[in-house]
Amino acid sequence: MSIRIRRVLKQDRAAWVAFVERSNNGTVFHSPSFLDYHPEGRFDNHHLVVESGSGKTMAFIPGAVSQWDDGAWFRSYPGASYGGPVLDDSLGLDKVEKLTDALIKYCRQQGFKGIEMTLPPLPYFRRPHNYIDFSLIKNGFSYRKRELTAVIDLRRLGEEIDLGFSQSARRGVRKAVKSGLRVVEDNDFSKFYPVLESNLKQRHNVKPTHTLEELKLLDDLLGAGRVKQFISVDDSGKVYAGMIMFHCNPRVTLAFYISHNEEHQALRPVNIVYREVINWARKMGYHYLDLGTYTLNMEVNYGLCRFKESFSARGQFRNTFTGKI
Numbered sequence: 001m002s003i004r005i006r007r008v009l010k011q012d013r014a015a016w017v018a019f020v021e022r023s024n025n026g027t028v029f030h031s032p033s034f035l036d037y038h039p040e041g042r043f044d045n046h047h048l049v050v051e052s053g054s055g056k057t058m059a060f061i062p063g064a065v066s067q068w069d070d071g072a073w074f075r076s077y078p079g080a081s082y083g084g085p086v087l088d089d090s091l092g093l094d095k096v097e098k099l100t101d102a103l104i105k106y107c108r109q110q111g112f113k114g115i116e117m118t119l120p121p122l123p124y125f126r127r128p129h130n131y132i133d134f135s136l137i138k139n140g141f142s143y144r145k146r147e148l149t150a151v152i153d154l155r156r157l158g159e160e161i162d163l164g165f166s167q168s169a170r171r172g173v174r175k176a177v178k179s180g181l182r183v184v185e186d187n188d189f190s191k192f193y194p195v196l197e198s199n200l201k202q203r204h205n206v207k208p209t210h211t212l213e214e215l216k217l218l219d220d221l222l223g224a225g226r227v228k229q230f231i232s233v234d235d236s237g238k239v240y241a242g243m244i245m246f247h248c249n250p251r252v253t254l255a256f257y258i259s260h261n262e263e264h265q266a267l268r269p270v271n272i273v274y275r276e277v278i279n280w281a282r283k284m285g286y287h288y289l290d291l292g293t294y295t296l297n298m299e300v301n302y303g304l305c306r307f308k309e310s311f312s313a314r315g316q317f318r319n320t321f322t323g324k325i
Contacts, residue, residue, distance in 0.1 A: 001095070002053035003102040008060070012049060016060050024089040025125045027248040028226065029080035030062055037210075037218050038079050046074060048106070050085070050099055058099055059085040070324075071113035081254070082124070082318075084117040084132060093131050100135035104325050116144065118320040123151050123288040124252050133319065141323030145298065148315035150291040150308035154282045157312065161279055166310035172271030179267040181232045181240060183276035189215045192231050192242035192259075199259040208257065215244070222247075230277050232269040240269035243277050253281050254290040274311050293318060 008016060013032055020026035028034050035045075043064040050059040062083055063076045076083030085099060107115055117136075122128040157164045162173070193212045200206050210218065219227045226247040232240045241260035248254050255277070260270045274291075281289045291313050294304040305315075 001098055003058070003098055004051045004053070005048055005102055005106040006051070008047040008049050015057065016047075016049070019057055019060055019088075020086055022089070023086045024091070024127055025084075025120055026086040027082050027120050027124055027252070028222065028246055029077070029082045029248070030060065030086045032062075033221050033223075034080065034218070035062060035077070036221055037214055043077075043079055048103075050102065057088065058091060058095065059087050061085045061103065065112070068113070072111065073114045073116055074107045074110070074112045075115075076117040081256075082118055082120040084119040087132075089126055091131075093129075093134070096131040097135045097138070100132065100139060104139060108325050112325065114322065114324040115141075116320065116322045118318065120248075121149060121151065121290070121316040121318055123153075123290070123316060124249060126251070133321070136321045136323065139323065141321045144320045144322040146320075147293045147295045147298070147318045148300075148305075149293045149318045150305070150313035151316045152278060152289040152291065152311065152313045153287070154278070154289055155287055157278070157282060161282065162275070164312040165275075169271060169274070169307075169310040172268035173275045175268040176232065176272035180234050181267060181269055181272055182234075183230055183232050183273055185228060185230055185280075187219060187227070187229050189219075189229060189244075191239050192229055192244070192257075195239055195242060195261050196257055196259040199262060202262060230273055230280070232273050240264050240267060241273050243273050245277065245281075248290070250285075251287045252290055253284070253286045253288075255292050258292065278311065289313075 016032055020031045046063045046065050048061040048063060049057060050061065052058055061076055062080070063074050064078050065072050066075050066078060087096065104115065119132055162170055189212055196208055200208060228245040229242060230245070231242040234240070243255050244257040246254045246256050258270065278289060291308050294301050294308060
């Protein structure tokens with residue numbers, strides 16, 4: 001079986017967007033609609049399309065070239081949570097292996113010294129498999145890091161979703177309600193952003209991944225309600241906590257930002273946001289809700305881990321592979 005790999009052209013854009021939508025493992029982070037939010041020049045983009053000998057598209061691979069100490073590396077994708085090949089749903093192991101071999105050969109021909117990619121966790125797959133992982137490891141790749149992301153299987157929650165929560169989680173929800181807090185959907189990001197910015201500064205001395213303007217741009221680029229913001233407020237409209245959700249694909253919605261006002265933590269504003277977002281995601285027909293990682297470079301934040309577990313989440317691997325070629 002012959003395989004051709006070439007760089008994506010401008011005229012491929014519509015086909016790329018459509019392919020991600022119907023693929024086995026595509027996410028919003030694989031789509032050019034998402035990647036467009038990066039300003040020109042931030043990354044040295046090197047997006048690829050993989051075609052069979054007959055010209056059928058087998059995969060798209062969003063990528064960029066990074067200059068490291070030993071030379072240029074192909075990375076998929078440095079400006080997104082997930083990357084790697086977006087696969088045609090019909091591909092079996094033999095074709096995924098051949099595709100991986102072809103990618104390595106292509107990167108060698110380009111003079112790249114290595115490949116790095118972060119794959120979506122299994123819940124993001126229409127038909128879950130580890131064929132990409134297998135093919136990479138077979139070719140000598142190793143894990144650069146393995147993080148745990150907290151995933152709720154919404155299909156296991158019944159109509160009484162609170163029964164799937166721990167007692168402490170339910171008490172926190174009741175405390176927020178008694179304190180007069182409620183959750184509203186409101187995509188005015190300027191309302192929640194100061195809370196997010198302040199919390200990240202106090203806790204980790206870092207800034208949000210996206211600026212306020214970039215969040216607004218993403219909302220415009222993705223369109224069709226693919227970015228949702230939920231905030232807990234009192235009757236005056238004061239914001240106590242919030243969560244910004246990304247529609248990743250028809251199966252998974254991802255909590256990209258979760259934060260609260262430290263001064264009012266005792267009111268448990270995050271608990272009520274969790275509860276209402278979980279209920280929203282279930283009603284929207286998602287299979288899984290990804291609450292994000294609670295590890296960093298394999299170091300566990302056990303407090304965050306226990307809190308997410310109290311709402312029925314369990315850890316799934318988010319793997320980053322690396323290999324010199």
